[in-house]
Amino acid sequence: MTWLEDGWRHVWLPYAQMQTAPLPLPAVRTEGSRIFLADGRVLVDGIASWWTACHGYNHPHIVEAVTAQVREMPHVMFGGLGHEPAYRLATRLAALMPGSLNRVFFSDSGSVAVEVAIKIAVQARLNHCQSGGERGRTKILAFLGGYHGDTFGTMAICDPEEGMHSLFAGLLQEHPVVPLPRDAASIAAFELFLEEHAGSLAAIIVEPLVQGAGGMVFHAPAVLQRLRAAATHYGLSLIFDEIFTGFGRTGTMFAFEQAGVVPDIITLSKALTGGTSPLAATIATDELFAAFLSDSPGTALMHGPTFMANPLGCAAANAGLDLFEREPRLAQAAAISAQLARELAPCRELPGVRDVRVLGAIGVVELERIENPAALRMALVAQGVWVRPFRNILYLTPALTISTDELSLLCTAIFAGLSAAA
Numbered sequence: 001m002t003w004l005e006d007g008w009r010h011v012w013l014p015y016a017q018m019q020t021a022p023l024p025l026p027a028v029r030t031e032g033s034r035i036f037l038a039d040g041r042v043l044v045d046g047i048a049s050w051w052t053a054c055h056g057y058n059h060p061h062i063v064e065a066v067t068a069q070v071r072e073m074p075h076v077m078f079g080g081l082g083h084e085p086a087y088r089l090a091t092r093l094a095a096l097m098p099g100s101l102n103r104v105f106f107s108d109s110g111s112v113a114v115e116v117a118i119k120i121a122v123q124a125r126l127n128h129c130q131s132g133g134e135r136g137r138t139k140i141l142a143f144l145g146g147y148h149g150d151t152f153g154t155m156a157i158c159d160p161e162e163g164m165h166s167l168f169a170g171l172l173q174e175h176p177v178v179p180l181p182r183d184a185a186s187i188a189a190f191e192l193f194l195e196e197h198a199g200s201l202a203a204i205i206v207e208p209l210v211q212g213a214g215g216m217v218f219h220a221p222a223v224l225q226r227l228r229a230a231a232t233h234y235g236l237s238l239i240f241d242e243i244f245t246g247f248g249r250t251g252t253m254f255a256f257e258q259a260g261v262v263p264d265i266i267t268l269s270k271a272l273t274g275g276t277s278p279l280a281a282t283i284a285t286d287e288l289f290a291a292f293l294s295d296s297p298g299t300a301l302m303h304g305p306t307f308m309a310n311p312l313g314c315a316a317a318n319a320g321l322d323l324f325e326r327e328p329r330l331a332q333a334a335a336i337s338a339q340l341a342r343e344l345a346p347c348r349e350l351p352g353v354r355d356v357r358v359l360g361a362i363g364v365v366e367l368e369r370i371e372n373p374a375a376l377r378m379a380l381v382a383q384g385v386w387v388r389p390f391r392n393i394l395y396l397t398p399a400l401t402i403s404t405d406e407l408s409l410l411c412t413a414i415f416a417g418l419s420a421a422a
């Protein structure tokens, strides 16, 4: 396989120490929940390519839509030109949203969607200042354990230690990052913080119900209700980053539905295109949108990624939304949830296991520590599954279309892999 050895001297992998990183597995094809390797091995995918492939890989309806689109118009700039895939997608996303979350800004990655959310929240205040409003509301309140991306703006609102960005601490904009208000002490600290500092804040940002890349840590819907109440009380924008949790992952179409509260801005990506191609969306309320309207070009939102609203991504996303309407994705998430709870439970008895938890189609086994994540990953590959241990957790976020047998294989492999490592 010369492409792998030749290319290995030229690629730079994500989150990898390149001096010691093992040669990646050569993937040549995907189908459903399976990844086919060049050497003939087939792996059942437990993480749906970083939580994107919610309908399984190569769903024929998405493939057909993208194929038709690539023939017609693979890309066209969004500045000054409109196209049906994006306009239709914006209309459908707005229809899925509650309240006045009606304005969709498209971009090409989750990090950029969050950058745009920050820009909207901050600039809405700055625009207001130009007409004599309050100055100095430029900070974003974020939470320990949170993760919102790898660009410099988003690094500044990740957990400073856990967010993989501590090296850049002195270079980042300073935003307050505090504990999530989930118990008496953290609630009191949160309330006090706001009393003292709300005047410097434009927004609060949170991953609703699950802090994903920060370790798959869950919190109760009541936390989101508290954030909503605080944001409303102090006049802050509430941003829900649903890049991981959106599209059925937590058991409802969007995680915020479980709390019965509505944010002012929501960010989406990952499963938006069913994992087919990069696309992200930042959706804002009519009220925030109105803050950008004036006779002056100076109050416009100055953002415009080259590939924003890429027609292929939009075609994939529209087809993905068709599938949510036609196929029982939320029922599948509920069935996955029950099976994960049943079949990961035995892991609780293994030495070194600290917690086993399930929410929607997310199953997590948390350990005291994982000595050698790469070795564990390869032991799991030897059992025919693709799972990516990180920090001290092993997790499953499979396609919502995974079969019960495939999911059983994943759960059994995790139990066997941890037993062997114990």
Ligand SMILES: Cc1ncc(COP(=O)(O)O)c(C=O)c1O
Pocket: 109, 110, 111, 112, 114, 147, 148, 149, 150, 207, 212, 213, 241, 242, 243, 244, 269, 270
């Ligand atoms: C909640 C959340 N926000 C933002 C991002 C960043 O998305 P991207 O990797 O597409 O830039 C991620 C990625 O894992 C995420 O989980």
